[in-house]
Amino acid sequence: MPTAPLPELIDELLASPRPLPIVAAGVPVLRRPALPYEGQLSAGQLDRLVRAMRETMQAAPGVGLAAPQIGIPLRIAVIEDPAEVSAEVREARGRVPLPFRVLVNPSYEPVGDPGRRAAFFEGCLSVPGWQAVVARPERIRLRGQDERGRELDEEFAGWPARIVQHETDHLDGTLYLDRAETRSLASARSVAELWSQPTPADAARALGFPLPGSAER
Numbered sequence: 001m002p003t004a005p006l007p008e009l010i011d012e013l014l015a016s017p018r019p020l021p022i023v024a025a026g027v028p029v030l031r032r033p034a035l036p037y038e039g040q041l042s043a044g045q046l047d048r049l050v051r052a053m054r055e056t057m058q059a060a061p062g063v064g065l066a067a068p069q070i071g072i073p074l075r076i077a078v079i080e081d082p083a084e085v086s087a088e089v090r091e092a093r094g095r096v097p098l099p100f101r102v103l104v105n106p107s108y109e110p111v112g113d114p115g116r117r118a119a120f121f122e123g124c125l126s127v128p129g130w131q132a133v134v135a136r137p138e139r140i141r142l143r144g145q146d147e148r149g150r151e152l153d154e155e156f157a158g159w160p161a162r163i164v165q166h167e168t169d170h171l172d173g174t175l176y177l178d179r180a181e182t183r184s185l186a187s188a189r190s191v192a193e194l195w196s197q198p199t200p201a202d203a204a205r206a207l208g209f210p211l212p213g214s215a216e217r
Contacts, residue, residue, distance in 0.1 A: 006040045010072060014048050019059035020070045022125050025175060029068045030126055034075045034171045037104050037145075050102055050147055053078045062125045063098070064163050066170035069126050076147075077103045077167040081159065092198030093120055094138075094158020103152070106144035106168045110137035111155055117212045118158075121184070121191055121200055122166065122176045131191045132180035133200045135212050136165050183209040 004012070013020065023030060041049065049072070057065035063081040067074045081098040089095060119135040139157040142164055146152060156164050166176055177185075184207055186195065195203040204211045 006035075006072070006074065007042070007045060010041065010045055010049055013070065013072065014045075014052055018052060019056040020052055022056065022060065022065075023069050023071050025124075025127050025177075027071075029071055029073055030170070030175065031173045032068075032073065033173050034066075034068055034073045037074050037076055040074070046147060049076070050078060054080070054100065057125075060125050064167040065125065066167050068170055068173075075105045075171045077106065077171065079103065079160075079163050079167055081163060083159070089198045094118075094160075096158060096160065098160045098163060102147040103142070103164070103167065104145040104147060104149075106142055106152070106164070106171070108140040108142050108165055108168055111139040111141050118162075119181070119200060119211045120162070121186075121195065121203075122162070122180070123188065124166070124176050126170075127175065127177065129188050131186055131188055132177060132182070133184035133203065133209065133211075134162075134176050134180045136162055136179070140165060142168075181209040183207050 053065050053070065056070060057078055057080065064077060064079040066077040079098060080100040083090065083095045083097045085095050114137065116138055117135040118138045119133050121131045122134045123131040138161065139155060140161045142152055142154050142156060144152045184203060201211065
């Protein structure tokens with residue numbers, strides 16, 4: 001945990017040039033459960049932190065960013081996905097536009113059949129240059145708050161559900177690699193050149209890793 005009080009740590013961070021640097025795997029803040037957000041920041045500080053996180057996410061570019069990824073051990077994340085993909089990819093992955101959202105103290109649980117999962121390649125801004133296939137629940141229920149303290153209780157499906165799970169996992173000290181099929185690990189270049197199909201079925205056959213039945217389309 002930080003040695004300086006959180007407000008001072010955030011003021012120092014926000015004085016840095018934008019976009020903010022993203023913490024890479026191997027730094028302890030990514031492997032420790034983040035602190036619940038309980039009003040440790042003023043409204044102004046929280047607003048500035050959220051703006052900086054959104055700028056950093058968009059500049060990367062990425063579709064989500066958790067506070068630990070910029071060195072802040074608080075349960076806050078931002079998500080946003082314009083989903084500028086082909087119709088084939090949208091259909092296979094359930095990747096639809098996800099408007100900008102702030103998640104505060106989020107948690108999730110599977111909805112429906114907990115054994116029904118979808119498996120696709122995932123990457124992470126804190127693990128640059130690599131991707132791996134992760135099987136996740138297709139539909140989840142999210143609980144938490146937004147940046148104004150309003151309660152969230154919503155269901156997400158498809159790619160938006162994957163984004164919510166990935167970012168919430170960060171707040172628990174979990175990286176996507178912890179949930180991945182290790183035989184699927186591939187460089188971003190290999191994924192672009194060999195495994196850019198809408199589903200990872202071809203990669204699973206060639207690299208020798210299993211897929212849940214729902215992903216074998």
